[in-house]
Amino acid sequence: MSNNFDDNNNKNFDNFHNNLENNISSSNSENIINYELTTNSPLITKFFKELLQELYTFLINMEAFYINENFHLYEITNNYLLDYELDPKDVLEIMTSNSQNIFYYSSLIGYFYQYGIGCKVNNDKALEIFTNAIKTTTRFSFNQKNDVMTELTDDITKLNETILQYYYSLFLYKDVIIRRKNNYKFNIKNAEKGDPISQFYIGNCYYYGINVQTDYNKIFEWYSRSSKGGNIRAMYKLGNCYNYGIGVIKEKKKAFKFYLKSASEKFANASFMIGDCYRQGNGILKDGNKAFEWYLIAAEKGHRSSQYIVANYYISKCEEKWFYWNRKAAINGEINAQYKLAEYYLDNLINKNESKAFKWYLKLANQNKLKAVYLVAKCYRDGIGTEKNLNEATKWIEKYVSLYAYKKPPITINDFLNGNGLWEDGFIQNVEKSLREDELSKMERGEYEGVEYNSLKGTDIRNVMKGQAIFETSFETKDTFCVIVSKY
Numbered sequence: 001m002s003n004n005f006d007d008n009n010n011k012n013f014d015n016f017h018n019n020l021e022n023n024i025s026s027s028n029s030e031n032i033i034n035y036e037l038t039t040n041s042p043l044i045t046k047f048f049k050e051l052l053q054e055l056y057t058f059l060i061n062m063e064a065f066y067i068n069e070n071f072h073l074y075e076i077t078n079n080y081l082l083d084y085e086l087d088p089k090d091v092l093e094i095m096t097s098n099s100q101n102i103f104y105y106s107s108l109i110g111y112f113y114q115y116g117i118g119c120k121v122n123n124d125k126a127l128e129i130f131t132n133a134i135k136t137t138t139r140f141s142f143n144q145k146n147d148v149m150t151e152l153t154d155d156i157t158k159l160n161e162t163i164l165q166y167y168y169s170l171f172l173y174k175d176v177i178i179r180r181k182n183n184y185k186f187n188i189k190n191a192e193k194g195d196p197i198s199q200f201y202i203g204n205c206y207y208y209g210i211n212v213q214t215d216y217n218k219i220f221e222w223y224s225r226s227s228k229g230g231n232i233r234a235m236y237k238l239g240n241c242y243n244y245g246i247g248v249i250k251e252k253k254k255a256f257k258f259y260l261k262s263a264s265e266k267f268a269n270a271s272f273m274i275g276d277c278y279r280q281g282n283g284i285l286k287d288g289n290k291a292f293e294w295y296l297i298a299a300e301k302g303h304r305s306s307q308y309i310v311a312n313y314y315i316s317k318c319e320e321k322w323f324y325w326n327r328k329a330a331i332n333g334e335i336n337a338q339y340k341l342a343e344y345y346l347d348n349l350i351n352k353n354e355s356k357a358f359k360w361y362l363k364l365a366n367q368n369k370l371k372a373v374y375l376v377a378k379c380y381r382d383g384i385g386t387e388k389n390l391n392e393a394t395k396w397i398e399k400y401v402s403l404y405a406y407k408k409p410p411i412t413i414n415d416f417l418n419g420n421g422l423w424e425d426g427f428i429q430n431v432e433k434s435l436r437e438d439e440l441s442k443m444e445r446g447e448y449e450g451v452e453y454n455s456l457k458g459t460d461i462r463n464v465m466k467g468q469a470i471f472e473t474s475f476e477t478k479d480t481f482c483v484i485v486s487k488y
Contacts, residue, residue: 043084044094048105051080052159054302054331055107059166061268061301070170072333074115077108079331081117082359083341088118104156106133107164114171130168137161184211191222196229203237207246220247227258235262236270243273243282256283263294268301275306299325304332311337330360338364339371346384358385365396373400377416393417 054076062072081088092112095105102109106129112118114126170177180186184205190198203222206215220241226234239258242251256277262270275294278287292313298306311325323344329337342360345353358379364372377396380389397416401409 043086044091047080047084047086047091048108049156051077051108052156052163054080054328055163056159057302058332059163061266061303070174073111075333076331077111077117079333079363082363083327083331083356085356085359088112090118092118102129103133103136104160106130107160107167110164110171111167114167126171130164130171133164134168137164182210191225194229196226196231196234199223199226199229200231200234200237203234207237216247218247227261232262232265232267232270235259235265236267236273239270239273252277252283254283263297266301268298268303268306271295271298271301272303272306275309299328302332304329304334304337307332308334308337311340335364335369342375354385356385365399368403370400370403373403381417381419390417 055073058072058076081091092109095101095109095112110126110129110133113122113129115121181201182205184202187198187201187205191202199222203219203226204210205212206218206222208214212218220238223234223238223241227238235258239255239262240246241248241255242258243255244250256274259270259273259277263274271294275291275298277283278291278294280286292310295306295309295313299310307325307329311322311329314322314325326337326340326344330341338360342357342364345351345360346357358376361372361375361379365376373396377393377400379385380396381393382388394413394417397413401413
């Protein structure tokens with residue numbers, strides 16, 4: 001098993017690394033592209049192919065039409081634009097410059113118009129692009145037991161076609177699809193007749209309290225029935241029931257059994273949990289090697305927390321592989337990976353790129369991430385990756401201080417603007433310590449998601465369910481959780 005993983009991982013990495021070297025060689029120390037951006041530019045060709053592959057990977061492995069899919073798709077698209085330092089207006093112009101490009105990139109063009117990426121929002125234009133393009137495509141198929149796309153390909157035309165049909169369906173029927181999933185009266189009829197998808201949706205209604213009162217016994221009942229019908233997501237949720245004691249007595253071995261069933265059918269969340277079981281010894285003996293293998297499976301399917309964990313595994317073993325996986329995790333929205341990617345661009349002697357570092361810090365700062373707010377202020381003050389601008393530096397350091405409303409900040413505005421204490425070890429440690437304390441405080445107040453949230457909140461089943469439900473969207477994963485794997 002390990003040999004196959006290593007072969008596939010090395011193949012994907014080698015392809016990426018060759019393209020990375022080409023991209024690096026085509027830019028100067030400030031990463032200003034030194035050739036005109038055209039359809040045939042190596043950077044543009046790589047950008048389109050990589051973006052389509054990432055979107056495709058996400059779509060074929062996601063829970064069909066789940067509630068946050070638009071946010072994630074939008075984030076992936078904009079993170080690629082950020083990391084390639086491309087103006088979305090230029091990208092849209094290239095995609096619409098000729099009929100061949102419109103054919104190849106119709107899914108992206110329609111999506112850009114729909115969400116105003118590089119242009120004003122224009123739903124009429126988006127619909128026109130989607131409708132004209134959809135006439136020439138072949139329809140993808142759904143697995144009737146699991147309601148997921150099953151077609152697999154790496155051809156750029158097929159990538160575009162599959163993404164196009166998803167975007168087109170979502171454009172026209174998003175509200176209908178969401179109502180269908182959340183419609184208890186509609187689904188209960190089909191569920192009683194034995195439809196595993198409807199049974200899964202009924203389980204979700206009881207799990208999340210959608211149109212019915214939360215009922216732990218009903219959660220377990222309906223996920224069990226759907227699981228028996230072969231629904232891989234229900235198997236995963238049933239594993240959660242046994243893992244956290246939802247409607248049933250906690251039984252880690254049974255949790256592992258159902259996670260493994262789901263993971264064996266290639267469900268990424270379940271693969272991640274199998275990795276976690278092996279890492280922690282939950283329901284199975286601890287095995288660091290097997291944990292890594294399952295995290296790698298999930299990472300290949302676009303699971304960003306797993307990508308970050310795999311990156312940490314390589315951090316002291318292979319810088320190139322660390323970069324490959326950390327960048328993937330960052331593109332997919334993993335906060336810690338985004339920090340580390342920015343630090344890499346800032347500090348790496350060979351691939352130093354202060355402009356990219358600044359852009360990633362700015363993205364994080366705009367989400368009120370404390371450390372990033374400070375670092376953006378510092379970049380403006382010292383001209384790192386951007387022009388010096390004391391007005392902007394003042395604005396951001398004031399914001400940094402304001403985020404310490406409940407306690408004294410480690411530095412004053414005047415001290416910062418005067419450069420005092422900037423590089424003292426104690427000060428930098430205070431910044432990091434304050435970040436960790438802030439995150440811990442949020443977890444204790446119930447504002448954070450994930451495994452740590454569950455462990456902190458104890459045995460109250462409502463808190464366990466809340467933590468798990470939010471964790472499945474995987475907005476953030478804390479360093480305290482991920483770095484453990486790096487010792488394997």
